[in-house]
Every structure is written in structure tokens, then in C-alpha cells.
Amino acid sequence: MPWLQIKIKTNPDQSEPYEDLLLSAGCAAVTFEDSEDQPIFEPDLGTTPLWKNTTITGLFSAEHDLEETLKYIKQGHEQLFPELPAPSIKAEILEDKDWEREWMDNYHPMQFGERLWVCPSWREPPQADAVNLMLDPGLAFGTGTHPTTALCLEWLDQNISNTNFLIDYGCGSGILGIAGLLLGAKRAIGVDIDPQALQATKDNLARNQLQDDSLHVYMPENTPPEKAEVLVANILAGPLVQLAPTLEALVSPGGKLCLSGLLSPQATEIINTYSEWFDLDPIAEKEGWIRVTGTKHS
Incomplete structure (x- = not known):
């Protein structure tokens, strides 16, 4: 009505x-x-x-x-x-209106980098031979439409090959962790404070026909202390500053870090915080949002 x-x-x-x-x-x-x-x-x-x-x-x-x-x-x-x-x-x-149908009709496949496409689970992939991530976000954040998610996906497309272990911290729908697996990571974990996000990640893992044991999900307090070769965290500046010692400890020496969920004015605080442990790359920006990446000191 x-x-x-x-x-x-x-x-x-x-x-x-x-x-x-x-x-x-x-x-x-x-x-x-x-x-x-x-x-x-x-x-x-x-x-x-x-x-x-x-x-x-x-x-x-x-x-x-x-x-x-x-x-x-x-x-x-x-x-x-x-x-x-x-x-x-x-x-x-x-x-x-049927707002769910309206959203579904307007959510279309998107390409990130050279290899990766994110496709709604109800649409056919435009390139069958590409790396196609089939996604239904459910109630969790992360579809690829937001600039911060796009920045992370583009970075993963270029940096994930031959990675043994990836951590997606603040996994939401699981889009970054699952993209990492499809792009070449051997295994991953997803971490989030929201149980619905952990469930959405598991659902999307199955949707992409990946093995259950390729990606495990945890609440933050239950995260295994194992160090990863790549850690991605698309959260917000405040939590990223507070979590810096936790995230640093989860990255192996020489490992790579990708942070987003950040606005341009927040760059200085993030750089000052993480440069203690990482050699940081030039900042990437999209529509006023930024991505901070780097390599952990050996």
C-alpha cells in the first residue's frame, strides 16, 4: 500500500x-x-x-x-x-514498491582490476572464464558498490596470487576473503563482531562452491593467533587505530596489509599509527575514500 x-x-x-x-x-x-x-x-x-x-x-x-x-x-x-x-x-x-526487488534489479555485475568480477547470485556472469564471485550480501555489509570495497577488491586482484593464508578482518558479507580465495589464496579466515556477517560469509562461501574448510569465521575474541601473509580490513578509522596492535600481530614479517573504510582527512592518523610496523605505499583514493597498504617490516 x-x-x-x-x-x-x-x-x-x-x-x-x-x-x-x-x-x-x-x-x-x-x-x-x-x-x-x-x-x-x-x-x-x-x-x-x-x-x-x-x-x-x-x-x-x-x-x-x-x-x-x-x-x-x-x-x-x-x-x-x-x-x-x-x-x-x-x-x-x-x-x-517492492524495495528488495528494486535493489536486486539495480545491482549488476561489476569488474575490479583485470581478473575479478563480482556478480549478484541471481544474475549470469558477463564473462564465464573470468574470476567470478557470486554474491548475495544478505544483511551484511559488502557488495562492491562502495568505493572502499572497490579499492580493496582492486588491490586484491593485483596482490593475492600464491598467498597461502589471508585474513579478512571485519568480513561483513565475506566479499574480500572469498575474492582472495578465488584469486589464488589457499585458505582464509573471516572475523567480525556481527554473527549475521559470519553467517553471510559462510553462505557466500557455499554459493561460490568453495570448500567449507577454505575459510573459517570467528568473533574477534576467538581469532586464532596465526600470522597471515595478507590481511585486509575494511572497517572505519577509529576501530583501525584502536585495533592496530591486534592487526599488526596477525601479519607475518614481509606480509601485506590493506586498510580501507577511510576518508581522505583520516589518512594522517592511520599513516602515523601503522608506519611503526609497515612500509606504507602511496595512498589510493576513490570518491573521497582512501586505501592504505603496506608491507610489514622484516
């Missing part, structure tokens, strides 16, 4: 009261989005920062009485913020 959508432009101080107003008016869901272009890179744990100019959206059934709801919101504003002008409010009917 279609939905009625009410959008209110506000600020962080007013957002929570407006959320309460929309919920008490009978909306089914409330979302917040940036009204302009003010990125919030990595909020502190336990915090939910909002943008300076925030749009709050309430989703109602199409049969909801719009006129009464707008009157209710106006009265609520006058009680809560009598000294402030009324905010900008926009109402529209949202067409009902």
Missing part, C-alpha cells in the same frame, strides 16, 4: 520533541537525515549526534488524516516553542 510521508526541517535541539509529536500523532516510523551536506564521520560510542540542519520524516498509512495531523503538529509547536517560527513542513504520498 502507499504511505503518507511528512517531512519537517528542524535542528538537533528540536528533533526529539518533533519525533515525539509525530509518534503521538500515529506515525509508523521516524527517520532523520541531513538537510544539507554536513558529514558525521564516526560518532562516539553511545552517542547519536544529529546534523545542524536535520530533516525528520514521519511515515503514516495513506488513510491517515493529513489535515488533522498538520493541525496537531502546529499546535504542538506553539506549545513547545512559542517564541520560534513554525518549521518548514512537506507532505507527500510515497509510492509503494
